[in-house]
Every structure is written in C-alpha cells, then in structure tokens.
Amino acid sequence: MNNQVAKKKMNMESVTGLAFVAPALFLLFVFLIIPFALSLSYSFMEYNILKPDEKTFIGLKNFIKLFHDKVFLKSVLNTFVFVVSVVPLQVCAALGLALLVNRKMKGISVFRLAFFAPTVLSLVVVSILWYYIYNPNNGLLNAMLGMLGISAQPFLTSTKQAMACIVIMSAWQGCGFQMMIFLAGLQDIPNHLYEAARVDGANKFYLFRNITLPGLKNISIFISLSIVISAFQLIIQPMMLTQGGPQNSTITIVYQLYQTGYKFRNVGYGSAMAVVFTLMVLIIVLIQKKLTSKNNED
Amino acid sequence: MKMKKVIAAILMIAMVGSLAVGCGSKDNKTTTNETTTNETAETNGGEAIALQLWVHQTNETPEGKVYEELVNEFNEQHKGKIEVQLTGIARTGNAGGYDDRINAAITNNDMPDVFTIDGPTLAANADAGTIVPIGEYFDKADLADFNKGIIQQGTYNNELYTLGTFDSSVLLYYNADLFAAAGITPATADNPWTWDEFTEACKKLKTDSVFGANLGLNDVGEWLTYAYLPLIQSGDGSLISDDGKETVDGYLNAQATVDALTFIKNLVDGGLVSATPEDFTFEKGSSAMTFSGPWEIATIKDYPELKWGTMPYPIKAEGATAASPCGSWTYGISKDCAKEDQAAAAELVKWLTDTESCVKMYDAISMPPARQSSFTKIDAFQKAPLDVISYQMANTAIARPIVVNYPILSDKFAKAVANVASGMDVQQALDDAVEQYNFQVGK
Numbered sequence: 001m002n003n004q005v006a007k008k009k010m011n012m013e014s015v016t017g018l019a020f021v022a023p024a025l026f027l028l029f030v031f032l033i034i035p036f037a038l039s040l041s042y043s044f045m046e047y048n049i050l051k052p053d054e055k056t057f058i059g060l061k062n063f064i065k066l067f068h069d070k071v072f073l074k075s076v077l078n079t080f081v082f083v084v085s086v087v088p089l090q091v092c093a094a095l096g097l098a099l100l101v102n103r104k105m106k107g108i109s110v111f112r113l114a115f116f117a118p119t120v121l122s123l124v125v126v127s128i129l130w131y132y133i134y135n136p137n138n139g140l141l142n143a144m145l146g147m148l149g150i151s152a153q154p155f156l157t158s159t160k161q162a163m164a165c166i167v168i169m170s171a172w173q174g175c176g177f178q179m180m181i182f183l184a185g186l187q188d189i190p191n192h193l194y195e196a197a198r199v200d201g202a203n204k205f206y207l208f209r210n211i212t213l214p215g216l217k218n219i220s221i222f223i224s225l226s227i228v229i230s231a232f233q234l235i236i237q238p239m240m241l242t243q244g245g246p247q248n249s250t251i252t253i254v255y256q257l258y259q260t261g262y263k264f265r266n267v268g269y270g271s272a273m274a275v276v277f278t279l280m281v282l283i284i285v286l287i288q289k290k291l292t293s294k295n296n297e298d
Numbered sequence: 299m300k301m302k303k304v305i306a307a308i309l310m311i312a313m314v315g316s317l318a319v320g321c322g323s324k325d326n327k328t329t330t331n332e333t334t335t336n337e338t339a340e341t342n343g344g345e346a347i348a349l350q351l352w353v354h355q356t357n358e359t360p361e362g363k364v365y366e367e368l369v370n371e372f373n374e375q376h377k378g379k380i381e382v383q384l385t386g387i388a389r390t391g392n393a394g395g396y397d398d399r400i401n402a403a404i405t406n407n408d409m410p411d412v413f414t415i416d417g418p419t420l421a422a423n424a425d426a427g428t429i430v431p432i433g434e435y436f437d438k439a440d441l442a443d444f445n446k447g448i449i450q451q452g453t454y455n456n457e458l459y460t461l462g463t464f465d466s467s468v469l470l471y472y473n474a475d476l477f478a479a480a481g482i483t484p485a486t487a488d489n490p491w492t493w494d495e496f497t498e499a500c501k502k503l504k505t506d507s508v509f510g511a512n513l514g515l516n517d518v519g520e521w522l523t524y525a526y527l528p529l530i531q532s533g534d535g536s537l538i539s540d541d542g543k544e545t546v547d548g549y550l551n552a553q554a555t556v557d558a559l560t561f562i563k564n565l566v567d568g569g570l571v572s573a574t575p576e577d578f579t580f581e582k583g584s585s586a587m588t589f590s591g592p593w594e595i596a597t598i599k600d601y602p603e604l605k606w607g608t609m610p611y612p613i614k615a616e617g618a619t620a621a622s623p624c625g626s627w628t629y630g631i632s633k634d635c636a637k638e639d640q641a642a643a644a645e646l647v648k649w650l651t652d653t654e655s656c657v658k659m660y661d662a663i664s665m666p667p668a669r670q671s672s673f674t675k676i677d678a679f680q681k682a683p684l685d686v687i688s689y690q691m692a693n694t695a696i697a698r699p700i701v702v703n704y705p706i707l708s709d710k711f712a713k714a715v716a717n718v719a720s721g722m723d724v725q726q727a728l729d730d731a732v733e734q735y736n737f738q739v740g741k
Binding site for chain 1: 397398401404405407422423425426427428509516518519572573574576584705706709713716717719720721722734737738
C-alpha cells in the first residue's frame with residue numbers, strides 16, 4: 001500500500017521533473033545535438049557550400065586529409081600552446097588580483113572595477129587596442145621598453161613572439177572575470193580560521209598556503225575548467241591581430257575551421273575539423289575532470 | 299546518484315559541444331547588423347511582383363543610403379508592377395555577416411532574387427549555379443557603355459552574369475608637402491614610375507618619424523591580392539593559368555611573382571615601409587605615400603591641412619606593361635528568383651546600374667562609375683587628382699583571375715605576401731603557397 005503511493009508519487013515527480021527539463025532539452029537538441037549530428041554527417045561528405053544539392057559521400061577521406069594537412073596540424077599545435085600557456089597565466093593573474101583587492105580600503109571598488117573592466121569590452125575592441133600597443137614602430141609597449149633600455153621588439157610580426165603577445169593580451173582581457181569569482185571565494189573563507197592560525201603564530205605565507213589555497217580549491221577547479229574550454233575556442237584575437245600569421249604561427253583550430261567552412265566553402269572538410277576538435281576537447285575535459293574530482297573525494 | 303552522473307555528462311557535452319557548433323556568435327551584439335526598408339510591401343495592391351534585394355551595406359553607411367534611395371525611386375516608378383524590398387546586411391559580425399547569410403540562404407534554397415556579389419567570387423557562383431545569366435535582358439549597345447573591366451569580371455564561360463554600379467581602382471597617393479621638402483617630382487598618369495624610382499623616392503622620404511609608403515601590409519586578405527597583383531601583371535605574369543585548368547604551379551611561383559614579392563620584401567627590409575602599419579598614417583603625415591582605393595579620398599577630406607596628389611601604379615621597369623587593379627561589387631540574379639520574375643529582376647539591375655545611378659553613387663562614396671557615360675558626366679575625372687583613375691580605368695586596368703577557386707588562390711597569395719613581409723624567403727613563401735593551394739583544392 002505504502003509502496004504503491006510512493007511509486008505514484010515518484011511517477012508524478014518524474015513527470016514534473018521532465019516538464020521542467022523539457023525546454024532546456026529542446027534547446028539543447030535544436031542548437032546542439034542536431035547541428036552536431038549534421039556536422040558529423042557532413043564530415044563524411046564532399047560538400048561545397050555553394051552546391052548544397054551535390055553533396056557526395058566520400059567516407060573517411062576528409063579525416064585522412066586532415067592528418068596530412070600541415071596547416072591544420074600546425075593549428076592544433078598552436079591551440080595547445082595557447083591553452084597550456086594562457087590557463088596558468090590567467091588563473092595566477094586572477095588569483096593575484098583577487099588577493100590584492102580583497103581588503104578593506106577606501107576606494108577599493110574603483111580598483112575592482114578597473115581590473116574587471118576589460119572583460120566587459122568586446123574582444124574585437126580589445127584586440128584593436130592591443131594592436132596599437134604592440135605596434136613595433138611607435139607602439140606603447142616598445143616606447144616603454146625603450147625607457148628601460150631594451151631594444152624595440154617586433155611583437156606581432158615575429159613568428160616567435162606573436163603567440164606570446166596573444167597569450168598575454170587574452171589573459172589580461174579575461175582574468176578580471178575570474179578575479180571576481182576568486183574574490184567571492186576568498187570572502188567565503190571563515191575568518192576564524194585565520195585568527196586561530198595567527199594565534200598559533202603562523203606567518204603570512206603559511207596562512208596563504210594552508211588556509212587560503214585549500215579554501216579556494218573548488219573554485220580553482222571550476223575556473224581552470226572554464227578557461228580551458230574557452231581557450232580552445234581561440235579565434236577572435238588572431239583574426240584581429242595577425243590573421244593567423246606570420247607564417248601560420250598564430251593560426252588556431254577554430255580559425256582554420258571557420259576559414260575552411262565559410263571562406264573556402266568546403267563544408268565537408270570544415271566539419272571534419274569540427275568533429276576532431278570537439279572530440280579532442282571532450283577527451284581533455286573529461287581527463288581533467290577525472291583528475292580533479294579524484295583529488296576532491298578525499 | 300546515477301542520474302546525477304548522466305546529467306553531469308549531458309552538461310559537459312553541452313558545454314564542449316557548443317564549441318563546435320556556436321563558435322562565432324559572440325560578438326553580434328555590437329551595432330545593428332541589418333536594416334530593412336519597405337517592410338509593408340503588400341499594401342501596394344496584390345498584383346505587383348515582389349522582389350528581394352540584399353546588399354552588403356546597411357542604410358547607416360553612405361553606400362547603403364544610396365541603395366535605399368535608388369530602390370525607393372524604383373518602387374515609385376514601378377508602382378503596382380514591381381515592389382522591391384531592400385535588406386542591408388553588414389559584412390562584419392562573424393557568422394552573422396553578409397557572406398555567411400548568403401551562404402546560409404544558398405543552403406536553404408531561400409536566396410533573395412537579386413543580391414550583391416563581390417567581383418572575384420563570380421566564377422564560383424556561376425559554376426555552382428547560384429546565379430543565372432542576364433545577358434539576354436540587356437542591349438549590346440548598352441553593355442558597350444560599361445567599363446571593360448566590369449564586363450570582364452562579370453563574364454564566365456562567355457555568359458554575362460553580373461553588372462555593377464561602381465568600379466574600383468588603386469592609386470598611389472602622395473603627400474605634396476613631403477614631396478616638395480624631399481625635392482621629388484610626382485609621376486604623371488601616362489608616365490608612371492618604375493619600381494626602382496619608387497624605391498629611390500621612398501629612401502629620400504624616409505625619416506625617423508615618416509615611412510616612405512604605407513602598403514597596407516597589416517590587412518592580410520583580399521586587399522593584398524587586389525593591390526599587388528598588378529606588380530605581377532607588370533612583369534607579364536599571373537597567379538594562375540587561364541586555360542581553364544586553373545594550374546598555379548609555374549604561375550603563382552614563377553619569376554614574375556618572385557620579382558614582385560622581392561620588390562615588396564626589399565621595401566620592408568630596408569625599413570622604407572612598415573610591415574604593421576596603422577590606419578590613417580598617410581593622413582597623419584607619418585607615411586609619405588600610400589596605396590589605396592578611391593574610398594581614401596573621403597577620409598582625406600577630414601584632414602583639410604593635408605596637401606596631396608595621386609600617381610599611377612608603378613611599373614616593373616622602363617617599357618614594361620602598365621597594370622592596375624579594377625573590379626568591385628556587382629549585382630547578380632539568383633537561382634531562387636522565379637523564371638517569370640527574372641525580367642523584373644533584370645529591370646532592377648538595369649535601374650541600379652544606369653548612368654544616373656552610377657553618378658549618384660560616385661557623389662556619395664567617390665567610387666568611379668561602372669559606365670563611361672557616367673565618367674563624362676563627372677567633371678572631377680577630367681582633372682587631377684582623379685584623372686589618374688579615369689586613365690587607369692581606360693588604359694591599364696586588368697580584372698582579377700576569373701577562376702572557381704579564387705577565394706583560396708587569393709588567400710594563399712595574400713599570406714605569401716604577409717609571410718615575405720615578416721621575413722620569409724620569397725621563393726619559399728610562394729612554393730608553400732602553391733603547395734597549400736593544391737592541397738586545399740585537392741590537386
């Protein structure tokens with residue numbers, strides 16, 4: 001008797017639950033699952049965007065071509081270099097800024113606002129701004145280096161420096177947002193922990209290592225995961241600053257994908273890139289999640 | 299517990315999947331990307347033929363305003379017969395820009411009846427059948443009035459597909475004050491400088507704060523091909539074979555191309571031009587010369603203290619072929635325009651490209667008209683500084699290659715120019731370009 005009521009209740013609950021989830025699922029299907037399924041099917045086709053009626057199935061040819069595509073392989077390498085360098089830089093910058101602005105001081109909100117401001121700006125605007133800063137002839141950065149007695153650098157025109165320039169600019173633009181999240185995390189750490197430690201004679205470094213960092217652990221995991229995912233999507237900065245150059249040193253997967261699909265009208269080949277890219281990111285994120293959640297359970 | 303994991307997995311796929319699907323929708327919020335006029339077309343009696351016209355400019359730009367004006371006049375004149383609805387879509391805004399919208403419309407078989415096409419994409423569109431031939435709707439005598447380059451760029455397999463309101467060119471603008479100070483006499487329209495004379499002039503003009511010229515090397519895209527293809531043509535070379543086979547090996551990496559890029563490389567290496575120029579350096583006096591199109595004149599007008607003039611394209615050496623760029627946006631009638639509406643659509647194209655419309659467009663955006671009869675109606679083209687344009691248009695203009703894979707070809711050439719400017723060996727850059735082109739088109 002009791003059991004049956006419970007069962008009925010369960011049913012009702014799952015129906016309501018489904019009703020609540022339905023709109024989200026619908027959107028997920030329309031904007032994600034279906035397009036991805038289409039992408040997947042196009043990746044096995046020869047498909048010129050101007051000739052949608054002449055799609056032909058060509059099996060794995062697009063994927064085989066990918067592994068012989070020097071520019072694509074270069075773009076994979078560049079994307080990884082970007083992710084590996086921007087994630088630690090951006091996390092550290094965000095944490096550092098959060099520590100700086102986490103204090104009671106007159107006008108501290110002005111600083112918080114200033115550090116947060118770049119994230120509100122469009123990446124296009126930020127990129128144009130930094131194009132002027134990086135200009136090797138009369139840019140701000142070279143002028144500043146000149147004052148320090150360092151000779152002018154080529155920056156965006158150098159195959160060695162262009163990617164680093166993009167990394168620094170991206171971290172600068174993005175870290176304000178994560179700073180805010182870190183700040184919220186810092187303010188969540190109970191003050192009595194610090195007080196107790198101080199009574200026990202702990203120094204500042206000890207407080208940071210053993211109270212602040214552990215207290216920010218979950219937030220750090222969230223932040224690094226979200227930065228990794230957005231870093232993989234790098235396209236606007238190279239598009240605006242270097243157009244993928246010099247000598248393909250800043251070409252990225254998504255940029256290459258966009259060019260192939262839209263500019264060169266080769267939707268089939270572009271879709272193959274999208275599929276490989278998505279799987280790659282999925283695997284990396286899963287590994288990252290596995291590693292971090294294991295640490296979390298203890 | 300299990301449910302949680304499933305939900306977590308779905309969310310993760312959602313997060314990551316959105317990378318592949320929605321990689322470009324972030325920046326559309328900037329400004330209005332699209333404008334429409336005449337949305338209430340049906341108020342006009344049911345019988346009128348309704349035509350859709352898409353242009354690559356919104357009515358916030360001077361060019362877009364002219365389209366709007368021309369369409370309004372057309373609708374007024376054809377009341378009850380043809381009703382045109384104009385949609386202006388800006389080219390910027392990734393994935394929401396004009397080209398992307400057109401591509402999407404092609405896939406959905408939902409193309410506007412008439413739309414603007416950039417000249418060099420004609421061959422691909424004609425080959426794919428997204429546009430239909432329009433020659434039968436025009437008189438031979440009327441077509442003869444168009445600039446040769448306009449007909450050239452609109453013709454594929456001996457069929458005329460597109461016509462334009464305006465043509466374009468690139469000139470060598472010079473700062474008269476800096477020229478006088480350096481003791482340099484500018485070249486005249488029919489007696490251009492050679493590359494050596496250009497380089498010598500740059501050397502004289504170069505100072506700590508002034509570059510000899512701005513080549514626009516930061517704009518790695520169609521600009522580099524448009525502007526510097528004539529350097530190759532001046533050495534009687536080309537980017538691709540014109541025998542219909544579209545071979546690039548032996549063209550894109552031939553001696554004429556190597557010479558042209560070496561000319562640019564020497565200018566960069568000698569510090570005479572900047573590999574990363576900013577905008578408006580010519581107007582601000584930090585470049586003594588600049589290669590730019592007629593659109594530059596509108597910008598120059600904002601700097602009244604600047605004294606300037608124009609010169610023709612430099613030639614490779616004394617006696618070499620004089621070549622200059624030409625071609626711009628055109629109108630095509632789409633495959634989705636109903637057969638019985640094609641005549642009306644052609645009527646619209648005729649209206650947009652007639653002598654008066656060309657003059658109107660010139661008045662608004664300073665672009666040279668597509669018709670000779672319009673040239674004669676504009677006094678400015680009979681004297682300096684614009685006489686160089688009419689001279690080039692009539693004597694030296696050569697259309698860009700009319701080949702199906704032009705977007706890839708242009709991309710590879712532009713990248714080669716940029717690579718050379720950033721220090722790469724010329725032959726190496728061009729051989730790479732050939733290899734990349736062949737790889738992309740599957741040769």
